[in-house]
Amino acid sequence: MSISDELLRGALQRDPWALGKLARMIDDGLEGSDEALERLHAMGGRCRVVGITGPPGAGKSTLINNLIREGRKRDQTVAVLAVDPTSPYSGGAVLGDRVRMQEHATDPGVYIRSLATRGHMGGLSRSVQHLITLLDAAGFDLVLLETVGVGQEEVEVKDLAQTTVFVTVPGLGDGIQAMKAGVLEIAHIYLVNKADRPMTETTVKDLESMLSMSEEKRAWHPSVLTSIATEGTGVQEVMEELDRHYSHLQASGGLENWRRSVADASVAEAIRGIVEESLKELVNGDNPEFESDIDRVSRKEEDPMSVARRWLGKLDFGKV
Amino acid sequence: MTKKIRVLIAKPGLDGHDRGAKVVARALRDRGFEVIYTGLHQTPEQIAAAAIQEGVDAVGLSILSGSHGTLVPRVVEQLRERGGEKILVFVGGIIPAEDILTLKQAGVMEVFTPGSPTSRIADAIKQAVEGV
Numbered sequence: 001m002s003i004s005d006e007l008l009r010g011a012l013q014r015d016p017w018a019l020g021k022l023a024r025m026i027d028d029g030l031e032g033s034d035e036a037l038e039r040l041h042a043m044g045g046r047c048r049v050v051g052i053t054g055p056p057g058a059g060k061s062t063l064i065n066n067l068i069r070e071g072r073k074r075d076q077t078v079a080v081l082a083v084d085p086t087s088p089y090s091g092g093a094v095l096g097d098r099v100r101m102q103e104h105a106t107d108p109g110v111y112i113r114s115l116a117t118r119g120h121m122g123g124l125s126r127s128v129q130h131l132i133t134l135l136d137a138a139g140f141d142l143v144l145l146e147t148v149g150v151g152q153e154e155v156e157v158k159d160l161a162q163t164t165v166f167v168t169v170p171g172l173g174d175g176i177q178a179m180k181a182g183v184l185e186i187a188h189i190y191l192v193n194k195a196d197r198p199m200t201e202t203t204v205k206d207l208e209s210m211l212s213m214s215e216e217k218r219a220w221h222p223s224v225l226t227s228i229a230t231e232g233t234g235v236q237e238v239m240e241e242l243d244r245h246y247s248h249l250q251a252s253g254g255l256e257n258w259r260r261s262v263a264d265a266s267v268a269e270a271i272r273g274i275v276e277e278s279l280k281e282l283v284n285g286d287n288p289e290f291e292s293d294i295d296r297v298s299r300k301e302e303d304p305m306s307v308a309r310r311w312l313g314k315l316d317f318g319k320v
Numbered sequence: 321m322t323k324k325i326r327v328l329i330a331k332p333g334l335d336g337h338d339r340g341a342k343v344v345a346r347a348l349r350d351r352g353f354e355v356i357y358t359g360l361h362q363t364p365e366q367i368a369a370a371a372i373q374e375g376v377d378a379v380g381l382s383i384l385s386g387s388h389g390t391l392v393p394r395v396v397e398q399l400r401e402r403g404g405e406k407i408l409v410f411v412g413g414i415i416p417a418e419d420i421l422t423l424k425q426a427g428v429m430e431v432f433t434p435g436s437p438t439s440r441i442a443d444a445i446k447q448a449v450e451g452v
Contacts, residue, residue: 016369016373016402017404019373020372020373024326028323028324086354087350090350090352091324092352094345095354096357099357099358102362102366105366112373113375114374
């Protein structure tokens, strides 16, 4: 099946129906999506991509709701990709980020798409990079990526967003937590939300002290801001800081680096996807040779690594 | 890969009781559906716009206020207007028996009144979407 020109044309005019349809094809990997992405990839290259990450309940969706409003005040078109986790048991998901953003549902300059991780690790879904391609080609000025509620290690957003905002709340851990590696390292802006709660100052200080300890001389010094997103307080400042970071990227060649990092992550992820697909076929399919190798490993007649290497040589990835 | 069923669950109108909607959302999740929940006090326009943007297969409306007679047909109409005539609409809540036929004639796939087992809701959606 070939992707219809009408559908593609609709999406490029930001028609919600066409965007919804194409996003579904891409997210589900349906027939025609590869072809659509091939054509979409050649377009765009203009949009700003901002990642919003942080623990569950920190206020990411509410912040995004406010950022949409700020963006619209500036006449920007805004798209949101909001990711929530898939159940490891049923494969289902409840996607509830949109609840906080419904005031923008009927605004033709806003497109919001909820996504489930579908087993993908890293805080996003595998399709997010492709959906950014779609939204960028459609000419959205600003794309906001909301990760799942993160713990410590979901850092994939740093490869896809130009600017990453880490949203946290007062009193979540102390200065030692702030020193740990992982998601706390990747942000360009730190935001302590729900700043009307106790311990706001301590949390801000812990984060600032973590940032000041970095030995590495970085061209960008992340700042720590505070907000009460439910009241809209502090959101203007976040928007200004996003602008400041974008200007920094423009001046320092950071946008080029970002394009490169997206390309790198996308190709690597595509290869991983193809390998995983062939692997799935192997594991699900009744390949007697594979099954007998598994038996040999379980009987300790051969080690897993040797079997894996042999099978990697045998798999024909090109066919997928 | 089996296609995931995507369903939007919404509460149109003014009543503020969303327990039923949440129970259904949760039950559908446990049947492997992706459920988008849009929360309370939604207008038919908001619901239809969200359904189109999200590319869902079905929309579930939970109504306890008695205003299903006006709200439901408006959601159906709004969906059609936005190109979503293929999106299935089902309704849950306190709906008098004599209204059920009227709602179905307005384009509603099924009406589930209090006490409907959630498995029946999931089965009905699955059957209507996948045709099995």
